[in-house]
Amino acid sequence: MNEHENATQMRRLFEQAWTDNNLDVVDEIVDEEFVFTRGGGVQEGGSELYKDLIRHTREMFPDMEYSLDEVIVGDGGDAVTVRWTVTATHEGEYMGIEPTHQTIEMEGLELNRFEDGRLVEACTHPHWEGFLEDVGVLPLDD
Template identity: 25%
Template sequence: MNAEGNKQIVCRFIEEAINRGDVDAAGAYVAEDVVELEPFPGQGPGLSGLKEVLRGLLIAFPDMRWTVEEQIAEADKVLTRFIWTGTHRAAFFGVPAMGKPVTVWGMVIDRLENGKIKETRILMDALGLMKQLGA
């Protein structure tokens, strides 16, 4: 797969698994043994761990929507700069639902292998998110 094709795979993963809330669709874009280099607290390994994180985010922010602001791809890596928005409707890392809208920026670096995301590292403004939630 070339760099442009890899960017398309990442965008399809974001659109289907996150924006449409079809967490099970992640398997079409993410390797079963994907490695999260910066896992969320308590995140399990592989695709199943990623799916659990996505489900948790979609429970806490059911209207979560990611917008790709920029992508850079080279060889087997794709850097995606994004902004996500959502409304805090359920507990998230110990913070009870506040009903507040949030806007969070971040970047994710994905390495693809055989047409699937094999390694990922997400860098997100977690402190800004928690401040918006009043934590």
């Protein structure tokens, strides 16, 4: 695949899988060797892991909608960096925080790697402070 095709695949994942909850698209794009990293923790599990990440997130934020603010392709098209914003209502426990029913907006940066047109690795860096401010946990010092 060329660099534009991998960027298109990332857009499909965010629009169709994350926002529209169409998990079938995950099997088309995510490799069985897929690895996910967030906050220093590494998880392996292929496309089923990717689907579980969506399901788990949707339990907490059932109406989540992602927008892709920037998509940058590098490394001959195999590396796709995405700057995203998610808007959602906090309806389930998240990071030990009971549902607040507040609308949140959280930004993040995700580094993705493709091999032979399949997503094999994602390393995401959400801006947790924005979420914590939206649900009233921050600022801790008033």
